[in-house]
Amino acid sequence: ETGVTQTPRHLVMGMTNKKSLKCEQHLGHNAMYWYKQSAKKPLELMFVYNFKEQTENNSVPSRFSPECPNSSHLFLHLHTLQPEDSALYLCASSQDLGRSNYGYTFGSGTRLTVV
Amino acid sequence: GQNIDQPTEMTATEGAIVQINCTYQTSGFNGLFWYQQHAGEAPTFLSYNVLDGLEEKGRFSSFLSRSKGYSYLLLKELQMKDSASYLCAVRIGNTGKLIFGQGTTLQVKP
Numbered sequence: 001e002t003g004v005t006q007t008p009r010h011l012v013m014g015m016t017n018k019k020s021l022k023c024e025q026h027l028g029h030n031a032m033y034w035y036k037q038s039a040k041k042p043l044e045l046m047f048v049y050n051f052k053e054q055t056e057n058n059s060v061p062s063r064f065s066p067e068c069p070n071s072s073h074l075f076l077h078l079h080t081l082q083p084e085d086s087a088l089y090l091c092a093s094s095q096d097l098g099r100s101n102y103g104y105t106f107g108s109g110t111r112l113t114v115v
Numbered sequence: 116g117q118n119i120d121q122p123t124e125m126t127a128t129e130g131a132i133v134q135i136n137c138t139y140q141t142s143g144f145n146g147l148f149w150y151q152q153h154a155g156e157a158p159t160f161l162s163y164n165v166l167d168g169l170e171e172k173g174r175f176s177s178f179l180s181r182s183k184g185y186s187y188l189l190l191k192e193l194q195m196k197d198s199a200s201y202l203c204a205v206r207i208g209n210t211g212k213l214i215f216g217q218g219t220t221l222q223v224k225p
Contacts, residue, residue, distance in 0.1 A: 004157075031211050042119070043158075043202065043215040056210065090157065098209030101165075103148040106157040 003027065006091050006107035013081065014115055021076040021110045023091030031097050032074040033104065034066060037088040049074060050097055081114045088112070117141045119216035121203050126222045131193050135219045137186045137203035148213065149177055149188045150202040158202055162188065190221075198223045 004025045013019050025032065034046040048056035049068040063085075065077040074091055088111050092104035119139045127133040139147070146165040150158035164170055164179035164186060176189040190197055200218040207214060 042217045048211045097211035108157045
């Protein structure tokens with residue numbers, strides 16, 4: 001397996017549920033990211049991890065809780081979400097935070113629907 | 116604040132040339148990226164500019180003017196498979212942050 005893999009591809013959850021999104025990269029990159037993509041809106045950065053340490057939290061509500069156990073794996077734990085949280089959640093990785101000429105490699109995303 | 120503007124939609128004809136513009140107002144500029152995203156798929160890297168000028172890669176070229184806060188993506192010999200969204204993104208310093216524009220949806224017609 002190569003690239004960035006996200007699971008599940010689709011998720012429907014109720015507002016009282018707890019679920020987790022998983023991301024795994026096989027590229028040997030040191031930085032990982034969560035982005036949210038809503039219809040008609042730009043990709044919105046949520047969290048940045050570098051060497052498994054969080055370096056950015058873009059004022060994300062606490063109902064989204066990231067976890068990065070190592071440089072290859074990233075999770076996003078979800079609880080008591082709202083319908084407006086329905087979106088495509090994209091994971092990405094990069095070699096470093098500022099020197100790579102290739103920016104990010106993205107996963108295919110998890111399409112989340114909150115009912 | 117950080118702001119990136121692109122046209123929302125464009126239409127072009129198969130075999131033609133199309134230019135997608137991007138203007139930005141950001142602090143800590145450290146490179147501009149273009150990505151392609153087909154519906155329901157991951158964004159994929161197309162090009163990178165950090166110095167002024169033109170970068171060419173096959174049918175795709177990208178131009179940057181840092182003094183004007185302006186970039187464009189040029190697609191030549193358009194094919195139907197080029198119908199997709201094209202995302203302009205600016206990297207901010209050494210933070211790892213990529214700030215994205217809203218994307219330009221390109222429709223290629225026969």
